[in-house]
Amino acid sequence: MNLPESVTIYEVGPRDGLQNEKTAVPVAVKAEFLARLADAGLRVIETTSFVHPKWVPQLADAGELLAVMDRRDGVSYPVLVPNERGLDRALEAGVTDIAVFGSATETFARKNLNRSMAEQYTMFEPVVARALDAGLRVRGYLSMCFGDPWEGSVPIPQVVEAGRRLLDMGCYQLSLGDTIGVGTPGHVQDLVAAFGAPDPLAVHFHDTYGQALANTLAALQVGVTTVDSSAGGLGGCPYAESATGNLATEDLVWMLDGLGVAHGVSLDALVETSVWMAERLGRPSPSRVVTARSSK
Secondary structure (H helix, E strand, O other): OOOOOEOEEEEOHHHHHOOOOOOOOOHHHHHHHHHHHHHOOOOEEOOEEOOOOOOOHHHOOHHHHHHHOOOOOOOEOOEEOOOHHHHHHHHHOOOOEEEEEEEOOHHHHHHHHOOOHHHHHHHHHHHHHHHHHOOOEEEEEEEOOOEEOOOEEOOHHHHHHHHHHHHHHOOOEEEEEEOOOOOOHHHHHHHHHHHOOOOOEEEEEEOOOOOHHHHHHHHHHOOOOEEEEEHHHOOOOOOOOOOOOEOEHHHHHHHHHHHOOEOOOOHHHHHHHHHHHHHHHOOOOOOHHHHHHHOO
16 A cells, blocks of 8 residues: 555654643653653653643643653653743753644634734744754644634645745654644645655644544555654644544554554553543543453
């Protein structure tokens, strides 16, 4: 099926997964979550965000978490930063990898960043430039790449233009986000093709319409080799109510195993971790694989 030999799983559970919780998760639980994910074999684990606590109070403990967590050799712990103040805090905490998060639509840029699409780039440019000067790696996220709850379908050329702005700034990778989960496999392949090369692209799918795995397979078939996912299927988007959970890492691992694509993650350890976290959150995991494996 023209698949890659291996895939990098970009784990977003500790940040994207927990930012939508109604109550804050204790720092000690977050730190153990990170340790368990690393023990399961994940080598890129997005840890937290330096967004203002007023907007995402669940991640207000970012500095404290980074101070107490156990950083494992060979594991990258990127954090999200929205602006220069967030970058200052990240640098103070000794972070080596950051991500900025833009929007492919005007409405979501204003709701999520309180900026127009044009203004978001003005905000990102000094962040990316300073981060690169400091030796950090910078990833770019682009939200609403397949559909927007206010604007409807998003034209592919609009997404490509927005994404290239982030890549041109110096982002080493661009994660294409299906924030409300309306993408389909054909749309995914058309969007990747429109960028001209899959090398700098990653994909970030939500499972609102049950298409996250199908969309991931479609992306792999056209050369994408980095996939964002969240342990246990945690997550959503606090600024888009129709956004349900992320693609579950366990479901992704199960599919990759079936396809013979290497990823380096222990499914058993990952399921155990998600069951553990679900117990601390007080509700079952929405992951199909976690449900199936933990019921045996």
